[in-house]
Amino acid sequence: MIDVIVLNRNLGSVCDALCTDIESVLGLEVNIVVVDCSTSEELASKRVTVQADSEAALRDGLRFGRGMNLGIKYLLDADSQSDWMLLLPVDTEIVHLGLEALVRDLNSVVELVAVKPMPEGSAYEDLMPITDFALGWNFEEGPWLLKTGFVREQIAMSGRDEFFDANNFRGYLTSLELAFRAYANGLCVGTTKNLLLRENESYLIEKAFLMKTNPLEENHRLFISEGVAWLQSKYGIADPWDFAQLVRLGFERFLVEHPDEAHKSLGGASQ
Amino acid sequence: MLDLASSLKEIIVGRRLTLLGVGPMSITVTREAVALANKYRTPVALIPSRRQVDSSKFGGGYVEGWSTQEFSAYVRSIDRGGFALLSRDHSGPWQGSKLSSDLSFPEAMVEAKESLEDDIAAGFNLLHIDPSAALSRGFSDADVAEMAVELVAHCVSKMDNPRQCVFEVGTDEQDTSHDPLSVTEERIDFLFRELERFGLPRPLFYVAQAGTKVLETQNFGSFDQPFTVEGSLPATVFVPEILSLLGRKGLLLKEHNADYLSDNSLKWHRKFGIHGANVAPEFGVTETRALLSFLRDFALEVEHDEFSNIVLDAGNWAKWLRPGSPASDSEKVEIAGHYHFADPRVVEIREILSKRAAVSGVDSESGISQSVRASIDRYLKAFGYGARK
Numbered sequence: 132m133i134d135v136i137v138l139n140r141n142l143g144s145v146c147d148a149l150c151t152d153i154e155s156v157l158g159l160e161v162n163i164v165v166v167d168c169s170t171s172e173e174l175a176s177k178r179v180t181v182q183a184d185s186e187a188a189l190r191d192g193l194r195f196g197r198g199m200n201l202g203i204k205y206l207l208d209a210d211s212q213s214d215w216m217l218l219l220p221v222d223t224e225i226v227h228l229g230l231e232a233l234v235r236d237l238n239s240v241v242e243l244v245a246v247k248p249m250p251e252g253s254a255y256e257d258l259m260p261i262t263d264f265a266l267g268w269n270f271e272e273g274p275w276l277l278k279t280g281f282v283r284e285q286i287a288m289s290g291r292d293e294f295f296d297a298n299n300f301r302g303y304l305t306s307l308e309l310a311f312r313a314y315a316n317g318l319c320v321g322t323t324k325n326l327l328l329r330e331n332e333s334y335l336i337e338k339a340f341l342m343k344t345n346p347l348e349e350n351h352r353l354f355i356s357e358g359v360a361w362l363q364s365k366y367g368i369a370d371p372w373d374f375a376q377l378v379r380l381g382f383e384r385f386l387v388e389h390p391d392e393a394h395k396s397l398g399g400a401s402q
Numbered sequence: 403m404l405d406l407a408s409s410l411k412e413i414i415v416g417r418r419l420t421l422l423g424v425g426p427m428s429i430t431v432t433r434e435a436v437a438l439a440n441k442y443r444t445p446v447a448l449i450p451s452r453r454q455v456d457s458s459k460f461g462g463g464y465v466e467g468w469s470t471q472e473f474s475a476y477v478r479s480i481d482r483g484g485f486a487l488l489s490r491d492h493s494g495p496w497q498g499s500k501l502s503s504d505l506s507f508p509e510a511m512v513e514a515k516e517s518l519e520d521d522i523a524a525g526f527n528l529l530h531i532d533p534s535a536a537l538s539r540g541f542s543d544a545d546v547a548e549m550a551v552e553l554v555a556h557c558v559s560k561m562d563n564p565r566q567c568v569f570e571v572g573t574d575e576q577d578t579s580h581d582p583l584s585v586t587e588e589r590i591d592f593l594f595r596e597l598e599r600f601g602l603p604r605p606l607f608y609v610a611q612a613g614t615k616v617l618e619t620q621n622f623g624s625f626d627q628p629f630t631v632e633g634s635l636p637a638t639v640f641v642p643e644i645l646s647l648l649g650r651k652g653l654l655l656k657e658h659n660a661d662y663l664s665d666n667s668l669k670w671h672r673k674f675g676i677h678g679a680n681v682a683p684e685f686g687v688t689e690t691r692a693l694l695s696f697l698r699d700f701a702l703e704v705e706h707d708e709f710s711n712i713v714l715d716a717g718n719w720a721k722w723l724r725p726g727s728p729a730s731d732s733e734k735v736e737i738a739g740h741y742h743f744a745d746p747r748v749v750e751i752r753e754i755l756s757k758r759a760a761v762s763g764v765d766s767e768s769g770i771s772q773s774v775r776a777s778i779d780r781y782l783k784a785f786g787y788g789a790r791k
Contacts, residue, residue, distance in 0.1 A: 254635040257582035258643065269639050271630060355628045372670060375638040397639075 132160050134216040134279070136202030139167045139176045140192050146176040146221045153219075156228045162213065166202045168193040181205050195220060195272070195302040196295030203282060203294050211279060217248075219274050220330070226251050227327035229263075236264040236323045237276070240392055242385075244281035244318045245309055248274050248326035255322055258397040263324040267397040268310045268382035269375055270320070272302060274328055275309065285312060296365070301350070303358020304371060307378055314381030317388070321395070405565040406527060407606045413445060414654060414678070420671040420785035423449040423489060423656075424778060425682025426473070427740045429466050430689055430767075434775040436477060439485035442787040447489040447528060448477060449680055452498045457520035460498055460513065466744045470517075474524035489528035489570075490521045491680065494553065496535035507536070511549070515556045522560050527567060529557060530609070534573035543589060546573075551596045554603070564603050570656055572609030583647055586610060590651050607656040607678060610644050613637050614659040617724045618737060619687055621662040637667075641674045654678065660781075668784035679785070683722070685777055686740025692773035693739065693752070694732075696766045700758045705751045710735045712742050 135153055139146040150163050168183035169175035181201050183193050193201070199218050206216060215237060237246060247270040249255065259265045282294050295305065310320045332347075359371065368374045386393045404412065414421055424435040426448050439446035450473060456462055458469035468476070477486050495510030496503055502513055514533075521529060533541075533549035541549075550571055558564045571593065590608065597604055613625035613634060624634040625641075634640070648655050654677035660668075661684035671679055697706040713719070714731055719738035723729055729737070742748050752767070759766040782788070 252633055254633050254640075257584070257635070260582070260584050267639075269636055351629065370666065372638055372666075372673075375636075376673075379638070379642070397643075 132162065132213045133157065134206050134211055134213045135161055135163045135219060136199055136206070136216060137163060137165050137176075137219050137221060138193060138195065138198040138202070139165055139169060139179075139221045141169045141171075141174040142221050143167075143169060143174050143176045147178060149219065149221065149223060149225075150176070150178055152225055156225055157230065162211070164202045164205055166193065166198050166205075168198065194300055196293075196299055196305060197297050200293040200295055200297060203286075204292060206279070207283060207286070213279055215276050216279055216282070217274070217276050219328075222331045223274055224329040224331055225326075226329050227325075229325040232263060233323060233325040236321070236325055239264060240266065240319060240321070240389075240395065242318045242389070242392075243321055244278040244313050245320040246276040246326075247271065247306070247320070247322040248276060248328045249322055249324050251327055251329040253322075255397065256324070259322075259324075262395070264321055264395065265397045266319050266321045266382070266386075266392065266395050268307075268314065268320065268378050270306045270310070270322055272306050273330060275306070276326070281313070281318065296361075298365070299358065299361045301354045301357055303354055303361060304374065307375060311374075311378045311381065314378060314385055317385070319382075319385050319389075319392070322397075407565065407568045410445070410568065410606065411654070417789070418672060418675060418786060419444065419789075420676050421445065421447060421678040422778075422781050422785055422787070423447040423491070423678060423680035425491070425680070425685060426450050426454060426465055427682060427686030428689055428743045429476075430743075430771055430774050431685045431740075431778075432465075432473075432477065433480060434771055435685075435778055436481050436486045438775065438778055438782055438787075440481065440483045442782060443483060443485060444787050445485050445487050446782070446787075447487040447678070447680075449489045449491040449530075449682070451491045451682075452493060452517055456498060457517045459516055459520070460502070464741055464744065470520040470524045470526075474526070478525070487528055488521075488524070488526040489530070490518070490526050491530050492532045493518055493521070493530060494533035494535060495549065496539070497532065507539075507541075511552070514553060518553065518557050519560050522557060522567065528570055528607070529567050530570040530607075531557075531605075532571070532573060532609075537573075544592065547589065547593050547596060550593065551600060551602065554597065554605075555600055558602060568607070569603065569605040570607035570609060571605045572607075572656070581611065583643055586644070587647055587651075590648075590653070594651070604652065606654055608648055608651075608653040609656045609658055610648070612641055612644065612655070612657045612676065614657060614661075614663070616659045616661045616683060616722070618722055618727065618729060618733065619662060619684075621659070622724075623659070626663050626667045637670070637674075641676065645675055656680070665780070665784065668781060671784065672786045679781070681778075681781055683737075683740075685774055687736055688777040689743070689770055689774050690736050690739030692770040693755075694735070696755055696759065696769060697751075700755060700762070700764075700766075702751075702755060702758060705754055709739070709742075709748060709751050712745060712748060713738050716741065 164180040165176045165178045166181045167176050167179040168188040170189055250271055286294055313320045362368055386396055426432040435446050454463040454465045455468045455473040462469040495514045531550045531553045533546045536546050614621055614623035625637045630636050645655055656678040657676055658680045660679040661681050713735045718741040719734040722737050755766050
């Protein structure tokens with residue numbers, strides 16, 4: 132059984148089509164949670180599980196972190212027994228799923244707590260020409276597979292009711308911070324070709340207003356300026372690349388401490 | 403006494419220095435680069451392409467009309483401490499003047515060998531062997547590697563000893579992405595096997611795409627982008643990976659097209675441990691902008707327009723433009739002004755400027771030199787020149 136959280140922003144029909152697609156490829160072993168912050172009923176998903184209707188959400192839209200936090204809270208409050216949860220923005224399209232191989236990947240390393248479904252055309256494929264799965268540390272933003280136990284522990288440790296930092300509104304360095312939290316705790320993250328996804332960026336380009344987000348260029352500008360301010364405020368680190376190097380060090384330490392897994396690293400011997 | 407390769411390794415790796423390669427876009431750029439190398443008492447490579455400086459057999463290059471011997475003699479005459487490295491950039495078949503593009507393969511190889519012979523005779527220290535122009539003429543990767551081996555063999559046969567010069571190999575097709583590491587490794591392994599078969603020395607530097615691409619007066623490569631460029635790994639991932647691969651092969655990474663990178667990106671060259679980086683057009687553009695600024699400041703509109711027309715009419719700006727570029731005429735002049743600094747009429751225009759400026763107590767040539775020096779120094783400071791050992 133796997134939980135899937137889909138975050139909808141005024142693209143109800145797109146969201147419902149994605150849900151149908153998920154069910155068709157994953158079969159009955161899936162529990163879909165739709166977090167919706169649509170501004171009108173006709174733009175909402177017909178499969179809403181969690182309705183985000185706060186004034187701020189309706190005004191600014193829900194971004195990845197805040198939206199997923201609502202879905203995660205719903206699942207944990209419902210005492211989900213699934214081992215993994217898949218987080219998908221509404222503009223995701225499933226290109227390929229090899230379910231059996233994916234399950235094998237998820238169980239391939241005991242310390243594995245987060246897996247990046249490979250985006251179509253990802254340059255990481257170059258670093259793993261032979262295998263489908265690899266451990267890494269600096270992956271693209273967007274969809275993630277998270278281990279439910281890790282999410283539960285992180286929330287308990289933080290003392291807050293959220294997994295993703297809600298102060299990081301646009302989700303700057305979300306993937307890097309996720310890897311940081313894993314490696315800082317002696318755990319690890321990886322990526323797999325057995326779940327290949329595509330981001331349909333046309334929605335963001337053509338329907339930014341409908342999705343209650345800024346136009347792409349403005350979004351990029353704010354993503355960086357607000358994100359760097361968030362990084363400096365939270366960690367006291369001025370340069371994002373310095374933060375990245377810290378995560379890399381954690382990754383390398385993990386490989387040293389787990390020599391049996393070193394061959395699974397991106398660019399490792401078996402790759 | 404250490405040989406050249408060992409000395410360079412000791413400086414670059416031992417001091418964690420990124421060796422700057424400066425395109426000698428003009429006599430001013432050449433002079434300022436040599437002066438800074440002597441100021442820091444640390445090697446700076448001067449990296450003429452064959453279009454900039456070439457054997458007198460092929461008519462020299464567009465920079466001062468210099469032949470290889472003349473360029474070498476000039477540099478040696480001003481390099482009091484011996485810190486300037488003469489480094490041929492992109493030598494190989496079809497890498498010379500426009501005329502060389504019409505040559506057959508055997509003719510182009512003969513021409514490349516003759517050009518390299520002059521480099522060696524003129525005391526060049528580094529030779530970048532780059533037959534990659536053959537790729538666009540139907541030759542394969544393996545053909546290109548064999549051409550590289552043939553050129554290295556020819557060079558060694560012309561040297562007093564095989565360690566007289568160090569070699570740089572690899573291509574730097576300007577792109578926003580890079581070759582897969584596995585492809586790079588296969589190329590290196592093939593090259594090493596062929597070099598070993600003929601008892602030839604391995605290169606010291608390997609040119610690999612690190613995410614730099616120069617168009618107009620900007621760097622559009624992935625290295626300097628705040629977002630991951632689609633199909634490219636972030637620099638924080640890729641650069642350590644390529645450095646690790648080259649380290650295992652005993653090679654140093656040479657990055658090309660580092661022009662116009664931000665101060666922060668330059669700082670990361672040393673932090674990552676990138677061993678060398680080439681910068682060329684930016685220094686020419688800096689000189690052109692300074693010249694144009696002085697012409698405007700001293701109300702030399704006729705000369706300003708004449709210089710601009712010379713540059714615009716020649717069309718050297720075209721290869722630097724983005725597809726569909728909205729670049730204005732003044733931007734085109736800035737991009738390509740340096741191709742014409744040796745034009746007798748441009749020399750006259752600069753003399754007119756000097757005289758007009760001198761009336762106001764201003765040394766325009768000194769001002770232009772200072773701009774160029776500051777532009778080069780931005781790289782040197784970021785790359786570890788002058789840093790405490």
